[in-house]
Amino acid sequence: MENNNLELLKKNLKYLGFGNSLSAALEAKISQRLEQFKIGVSSEFDAFPKDGNQGKDKVNYELSFSKTPSSNFYFLDQLRVTLNDRIQNVFPFGKGNDVTAKEAYNLLRGASIHKKAILNRQVDNAVLAPSEVGQVKEVSGERIESIWIKLDFEKLNEQGNFYYKKFYPDHGFHxxxxxxxxxxxxxxxxxxxxxxxxxxxxxxxxxxxxxxxxxxxxxxxxxxxxxxxxxxxxxxxxxxxxxxxxxxx
Known part of the structure; x- marks a missing residue:
């Protein structure tokens, strides 16, 4: 069972863009049977300096894992991402709107990404447009929608993370x-x-x-x-x- 859990986590981390770089650290942490643990890794991307000055963006990732109370299975709970030691955000996992390592970096640099996410449009005081029929699916009172999102750097939630700006299909951008x-x-x-x-x-x-x-x-x-x-x-x-x-x- 432990091996199955380890292989599943390795597969998830590879999908998220970390490759096999965290496999050894992950295996070592799981073998200690801790209730919770964290793994850190850094990366660099070519910056997108719109003033014309080229350079590198340094990104630090801190991955947090925890074990379920009823089993010995570990799950990735959240990803804390810090860009150039000056801007930071925590991205939760397991809610249907997980972001990859590169997408998290792109969001922090101010870009928009297109995701299929589990959302409740009532929270946004929005109403589904007829044009969205067939593009959404009910999930326990919520909906899976393909939307554009970007971070709102002017608004923080109670956890100190940035809110999302959300642009649904009826926003008019295709x-x-x-x-x-x-x-x-x-x-x-x-x-x-x-x-x-x-x-x-x-x-x-x-x-x-x-x-x-x-x-x-x-x-x-x-x-x-x-x-x-x-x-x-x-x-x-x-x-x-x-x-x-x-x-x-």
Whole structure:
């Protein structure tokens, strides 16, 4: 049973983007049969400095595990993430809206990500729109919805973590529809289009190419319902939309 638990946790950590780097530490902690334990790890990502100054972002991860009272099974409870020793947030696990290591970093740097999450829209004082029929599923009075989220750096909850800003389908931002308004070469290939959309939905600054051959970096900004373009030096660009009559052909 202990081995099954260990292998499951290893698989979960790999899915979350930690690879096998924590396997030895995880095995050592579980062998001690502690009620709770933590494991730390650091990583670096290429920064997305919108003033043009390139660099690295340092991210510290602290993973907290606990054992259920009725069994010897351990679970990942939460992930504490600190960006450049100046901004921090705790992401809980097991509520259906788990974020990966890279997604947590992207949220802390201010990006938006697209997730299937268990939510209660009454909490947000929102009502389901007819356009959302078929996109949601009831789960014990709550709903699984595909939404865009970003951290609200101006609001903290009782635990000292940032609230989420949530953008439902009826907010009016649909990524592929917005991308189709611009001359992006990757949209001409189904495989490249899917890879680009998946990359942007994870909050990544995605590389793409315009029809004129220019290399660009793309980010989604669901809050303002915009696609943002940058050059390879991360200077924001204005990209002219395709004329409406050409989109509709």
């Amino acid at each position: 990524l592929e529809t917005e991308l189709r308004k611009y001359p992006i070469k990757e949209l001409d290939s189904q495989q490249e289009k899917e890879a680009l959309i998946s990359n942007i939905r994870r909050g990544n600054a995605a590389n793409a190419t315009l029809e004129n051959g220019q290399s660009v970096v793309i980010e989604a900004d669901p809050e303002t319902k915009k696609i943002r373009f940058y050059d390879t030096a991360f200077k924001e660009l204005f990209v002219s939309p395709i004329p409406t009559q050409e989109i509709d052909r």
